[in-house]
Amino acid sequence: MGNRTIRDYAAGIVGAILLALVALLPSQALAWGEYGHRTTAEIALANVKPETRAAIARLLRHEREIGTPDCDLKSLPDAAVWPDCVRREGWRWGYTAAWHYQTAPVCEPYNVRTNCSGGNCVSAQIERNLRIVADESLPGNVRLEALAFLVHFVGDIHMPLHSGDKDDRGGNDNVTAYGIVPGRNLHSIWDSALAERAISSADPPLVRRYSPAERAAIATGGPEDWGRESWQTARDFVYPNAFDVAPCDGDLPDEAALTQEDIVAAIPVSQGRVQQAGLRMARLLDEAFAPGPLAVEERRR
Template sequence: MGNRTMGYRSRRLIAALAAVALSWLPQSALAWGSYGHRTTAAIAMDNVSPATRKAIARLLAKSAELGTPDCPVHSLEDAAVWPDCVRKYSWRYGYTFAWHYQTEPICEEYSARKNCSGGNCVSAQITRNERILADESLPDAVRLQALIFLVHFVGDIHQPLHSGDHEDRGGNDVQAEYGIVPGLNLHWIWDGPMAERAISSAQPSLVRHYSAAEKAALGGGTPADWGRESWQVARDFAYRTAFGRDACAAGAAPLPKDAALTQEVIAESVPVIQKRIEQAGIRMAQSLDKAFAPGPLPETPRG
């Protein structure tokens, strides 16, 4: 009876954990999920200049002009999840779906120009929307949408698997277990449960005012640099820990289509994710300060 009881309890525990994991499903392929995106935006708001904070508030006051009442934008945190929320309006925003990522062959030399035809990739859209946001001659509604896309895409490009392998769609085609929870995929795990664990366990909180030294260490670079960093984390860490081997070793077999992330791998991943979220938040703040700063407009994006 005891063994049967323990077996029943184990099955119930697995079912409960699976149910929790499934609660992340609507956000799973949307880069960091809602919690991660809101966290990066909250970090940014705690680290922008007072003038930038005031300018953001002025644009957010125009949010009714977006015409998306089911996806309200009352704060920068709301703005950070809006581009995922409006996926339900595919007839209006389907053209933006390719802007969220830039997968690359992880065993070839990285190039920010690959898989970015016509600027339809995350690195190009960060540059484009920063330029639009900075242009005070444009209508507020246009600049507000640029603000929204900018904060979302800065978050997206820091999720390593948004620069993951092109062949498996950044881990979406890799079936994976998260500890004892089966039936997930590698991309989803990085977006949802591992990101949530990294954020909720951080000491001190990731959402805070960072010192000048911390900003110098975490900030800087261009969108192409940020994409390259994510690609390298995906190649050297995410895939290596998922499969237990160097994904690009000479003579290595093709990457498998299934993986299992042990508790040890999950714990090892936490500081990696924490750093990427901190970098996203600080760089977002710097990008916003740059866009709202007086002076000449940022360089026009490449074609």
Template sequence: MGDRTIRPRARLIAALAVLLALLQPSGALAWGFFGHETTARIALANVRPETRAAIARLVAHDRELGTPHCRIHDLPTAATWPDCIRREAWRWGYTAAWHFQTAPITEPFDAGKRCGGGNCVSAQISRNLRVLADETMPANVRLEALAFTVHFTGDIHMPLHSGDNDDRGGNAVDTTYGIVPGLNLHSVWDSALAERAITSARPPLIRRYTDAERAVLAGGGPADWGRESWRIAGSFVYPNAFGRGPSPDAPLPAETTLTQEAIAAAIPVAERRIAQAGLRIADLLDRAFAPGPLPDPAP
């Protein structure tokens, strides 16, 4: 009798814990730390052994970054470092614009726009990759570039870092995620959907991918990846959230609910973007640490 009473109570407590976790501010999770760590772990599972060793040598210079509250112990913590340092806006505020390059989903995509002075995610991937590959640079400078390269490659694969509907990439869209209120569309894709995609993926996302899988999922350069995300935002993210896309005569409302059906449809999309990000990070790192000059980056 007592056991039958305890089990429903335990299930209720567990459900409340999940609810409270989802209601935490999205900035604490932002492609929440779990999402960025996962892309880094995918990359580590797919780089050359020589690349893995080169990463370890750079990570040994962590203390030279001067960020004691944001340490880099390995590639997964390097992947979250650029979000961690944003808490010190007085020092790192200039990097905020480097995490995205949103373009209206109602207009043609142009990778050259909205990137004044190189202050956008696509330009910063290319810049930091070049710094990372330059062995004449101090180790701590290359370690910082490693972290930015890995993190920004993850960011550009999240659709709402590239496409928006005059709503700050979905940040201004009040969103209920299933039965969980108080979120926004951006945070749902950054955290809740990414985390569910990672934990439910079969086979798991963190694994060694075959050459055939990499041929399908990897390839391209920052401009291509931004265009992919922009296209997904316009063709899937907004229609999935609202049941339709925006139009001049019928603008989208400022709030929505993602039903369980909408969530189920979105999970494979998030899963694919996370896998693509991880494999493309692996390709970038193998290029950066390969002997000889860095090949010209893809556009």
């Protein structure tokens, strides 16, 4: 068997495995699904200061006061998925739906104020909820609810298609067929199948204690920077990877053939965004729970 034949055979096996993995995953309409969001929280929890971890545990004691018995809020990973869970009760939490994203056209200059009327967007809600968490004068249940929104939205803003859009609601429209994952839209692929594959295949594991140098290099910027990064990733990688054309050269095709090579190329991009979300979340939590009124005043500026 020649080298090319062996490579083709191996590629076929990998493609079949990826297809099987994707077929087993449920369709997700929410960023990163439960696994991705829990992973970002686990990364954060492994990298916060001990004092921050203790402060989080104290806030979690207020779970019953939140009044969402069908949506657990017993741990930071629970908190990371809680905002998606409560959205099922639209009569009570429907007003939060626009807080999870901030899609901006990838073929226009990025502006953090785009699609953020009245602060109803993910970047503004990260800032708002960070301020609430940091304010020790507020009741514990109010701060716990804000903590859940904060950790969830830090995850959301790092998912490229929650910031970048090409007239398709961030990959939710007009992408109806894929080579190895037929019937799934682009947003769904990045939410669930790709994120889960990226997390489970990471070596070393994404959930670990990072060195001070790693944290300093990765845990940078703020919500505006993170949204811009996601928007740029959507423009420069996600859309070209899926359609084999630059999104700003014209209309996208109605369908795309997302090959196994495309999936493999996307895995490190997805891994990087999950890693960044977790370590940046850790930094924000350390800031929010820093002792003394000075920390609160810093967040109010």
